[in-house]
Amino acid sequence: MPIQLQNNLQDNCKITCNNLVQMEQTGIDMNKKYLLMGLKAIFPLCIGGFPFSFIVGAISISVGMSITESTFWSFTVFAGSAQMVALGLIQSSASILIIMLTTFIINLRHVLYSASMAEYMKDYSFPMRALMSFGLTDEVYAATIDEMKLNKGNRHWFYLGAMGGFWFTWVIANFLGAIVGSSFPEIANYGLDFAMVAAFIAIVIPQVKTRECITAAVVATITGILLSGLPYSLGLVIAACTGVFAGYRMDLSTEAMQKEESLLTGQQRDDKYIEIKASNEGII
Incomplete structure (x- = not known):
């Protein structure tokens, strides 16, 4: 092979590789951008959700849970209204069947959210859809539904940013609430959970x-x-x-x-x- 032709092939390969690297880097940058945009969109609701989860953690201690159990509960359940009602039923010594049925009924509203989101999630893999459905709370839905409608390419990163931000806030707040609740049980009576309601109203009304x-x-x-x-x-x-x-x-x-x-x-x-x-x- 002539030296000139060999050099040209090497140069073309280098250019192609550089272009691929740049395209990959651009894709990573865009994913990061939308992830951060999702975090920014959910931030006001994180502020409101923090005291609510804090109260859930404090009350969970008063019904006999340990700090570890309370934190793990919020880590896996991630459903504030259902958790709060379940705690009330546990306090009143309700049967496990009543608790399960009641929380199921309360969470039926998520079927409406799922129906609204289904069109925008249908092209993703089952593991991705399962992960996104796990984080489909009232707050995440309110913060992401408009972006899910408009942005096809990177909307799942926006959604994951919002979901991850609120989930992390929820678990940390519950953990701190459980710690404080173990020392100051009366903290649950201060009505701090209304902050999340106020923040949710502020997000929904403009839409x-x-x-x-x-x-x-x-x-x-x-x-x-x-x-x-x-x-x-x-x-x-x-x-x-x-x-x-x-x-x-x-x-x-x-x-x-x-x-x-x-x-x-x-x-x-x-x-x-x-x-x-x-x-x-x-x-x-």
């Missing part, structure tokens, strides 16, 4: 813009208030389902109106065309 979202929010709020007296947070589940149904019906109504307007506009356009054509032909 309620369309008629469908407004309808769903109003119906769910009214239903939740009317059914707030039901045990085991059943009113919350019913309110969520009712709100989703109302929003769905409004969406169908809006779609039908738009279709009717489109047909009407098309008919008016056809009538105008016929009128102009007839005028040009001297009929009118």
Whole structure:
């Protein structure tokens, strides 16, 4: 092989390798960027979720759990509302069947989240979908749903950043709450858990813009208030389902109106065309 040709081949190989390295590095940088964006998006909810998880950790000590058991519980369960209700049932000496059934009902709202997210997760592998579904909490859903709709290429990194940030905060706060709860049991009576509710409201309200979202929010709020007296947070589940149904019906109504307007506009356009054509032909 001529020396010049050999040198050219070596140069081309070097350029190709450098391009591949640069492309790989660019991909890594983009993944890191969206991971950090997810962390930034969930940060306000981490601030609100910290005291809630702290209270869960403190109360878990009062029902007889050790610090290790309390922390491992939040490490694997990662469901604040269900954990809080389960602790109340444990305190009242409820049976394990009642605890399981109640927490199952409370977590039914996650089926709605899953249905909403399914379209954006379907192309990922089963292990990735399983990991993402584990972290599909109220807060993670609120912080990521808009990005999941808009960004196809890197949305899973955004989601993992938000999920990982909130999960880490949840476990650490629970651990600290368990430590403090073992020394100051009365800390659970200070109502610090409302901070998460306030932060969640601050995240959700700006997203309620369309008629469908407004309808769903109003119906769910009214239903939740009317059914707030039901045990085991059943009113919350019913309110969520009712709100989703109302929003769905409004969406169908809006779609039908738009279709009717489109047909009407098309008919008016056809009538105008016929009128102009007839005028040009001297009929009118």
